[in-house]
Amino acid sequence: MRQQVAAIQDAMAREVKAAGTTVQLDELRRKYLGRKGMVARLFDELSRLEPDERRESGRLLNELKARCEEMISRRRAEIEREETRQALSRETIDVTMPGRRPPLGRKHPISRVFDELKEIFLRMGFEAVDGPEVELDYYNFEALNIPHNHPARDIQDTFYVTDEVLLRTHTSPVQIRTMEGRRPPIRVIVPGRAYRSDATDASHSPVFHQLEGLAVDRGVRFSDLRGTLALWAKEFFGPDTKVRFRPHYFPFTEPSAEVDVTCVMCGGHGCRLCKMTGWLEVMGAGMVHPRVLENVGYDPRELSGFAFGMGVDRLVMLKYGVSDIRLLLENDMRFLKSI
Ligand SMILES: [Zn+2]
Numbered sequence: 001m002r003q004q005v006a007a008i009q010d011a012m013a014r015e016v017k018a019a020g021t022t023v024q025l026d027e028l029r030r031k032y033l034g035r036k037g038m039v040a041r042l043f044d045e046l047s048r049l050e051p052d053e054r055r056e057s058g059r060l061l062n063e064l065k066a067r068c069e070e071m072i073s074r075r076r077a078e079i080e081r082e083e084t085r086q087a088l089s090r091e092t093i094d095v096t097m098p099g100r101r102p103p104l105g106r107k108h109p110i111s112r113v114f115d116e117l118k119e120i121f122l123r124m125g126f127e128a129v130d131g132p133e134v135e136l137d138y139y140n141f142e143a144l145n146i147p148h149n150h151p152a153r154d155i156q157d158t159f160y161v162t163d164e165v166l167l168r169t170h171t172s173p174v175q176i177r178t179m180e181g182r183r184p185p186i187r188v189i190v191p192g193r194a195y196r197s198d199a200t201d202a203s204h205s206p207v208f209h210q211l212e213g214l215a216v217d218r219g220v221r222f223s224d225l226r227g228t229l230a231l232w233a234k235e236f237f238g239p240d241t242k243v244r245f246r247p248h249y250f251p252f253t254e255p256s257a258e259v260d261v262t263c264v265m266c267g268g269h270g271c272r273l274c275k276m277t278g279w280l281e282v283m284g285a286g287m288v289h290p291r292v293l294e295n296v297g298y299d300p301r302e303l304s305g306f307a308f309g310m311g312v313d314r315l316v317m318l319k320y321g322v323s324d325i326r327l328l329l330e331n332d333m334r335f336l337k338s339i
Pocket residue numbers: 263264265266267268269270271272273274275276278279
């Protein structure tokens with residue numbers, strides 16, 4: 001019996017030492033100390049021994065059992081310590097490693113140009129207002145002196161919702177809404193979106209952006225318009241920029257003009273961008289038509305005003321050297337990151 005006990009103890013000591021996981025330890029515990037384990041089997045044999053020998057062997061077996069328990073729990077503690085150490089070293093943070101920077105968003109070039117334009121005109125005393133993009137025919141055409149047979153009303157140019165409701169084709173209806181709602185002096189700008197059923201190409205898009213300006217008061221003259229836009233051009237394109245006005249026709253202004261600025265690329269010497277003219281057309285402008293003033297209940301003999309409207313997409317393209325308007329609307333991150 002003494003020899004058997006010593007043999008089991010040695011074998012167990014070896015196996016416990018070799019065990020690498022707590023699962024293996026659990027198996028060993030079953031093998032030696034379980035109800036049908038090796039130690040239990042020796043206990044069974046006690047009954048066949050003589051009383052003296054039985055007492056002595058019983059003591060040995062109890063000692064063996066206690067030592068086995070102790071070996072297993074000591075080894076279990078070692079394994080758990082080792083597992084904790086490994087987990088900690090896996091999860092260590094290397095504080096010397098450079099951090100990962102989350103990509104920072106920024107404003108779209110159209111928003112940046114809108115902000116810049118607003119800043120310039122707000123400094124001159126204008127106030128920014130807005131109005132609905134789904135508009136009544138009356139505000140989009142009728143009140144702006146655009147007669148029923150005018151080509152702009154063609155179904156091919158305008159997105160109609162019903163006969164009387166449409167997507168505004170310019171920001172000008174907000175001029176009418178503003179004049180209806182208050183008395184002069186009025187100095188407002190209208191930044192916003194407009195819609196025309198143009199086929200899409202490098203310079204046309206069915207949705208585009210405008211900034212409209214309107215000033216109405218006693219004694220507003222064409223020279224006020226010229227001065228306002230000359231200052232705007234210097235602020236927006238640079239101090240050497242000049243403006244020129246070419247006679248034109250718009251139903252809602254009289255007289256009307258198309259406004260050019262000296263070419264941003266060649267400074268007026270002539271290049272491919274300005275088709276060798278030295279000038280770039282950037283907006284339409286004029287004195288508010290007397291009939292438009294009458295339509296909102298103003299007396300054109302007493303009040304006068306000027307209005308202008310610029311295509312913001314074109315300004316973005318000129319400012320950032322973009323050759324295709326579609327790039328401004330496609331939200332391609334490669335393009336947006338590049339400008
Ligand atoms: Zn040029």
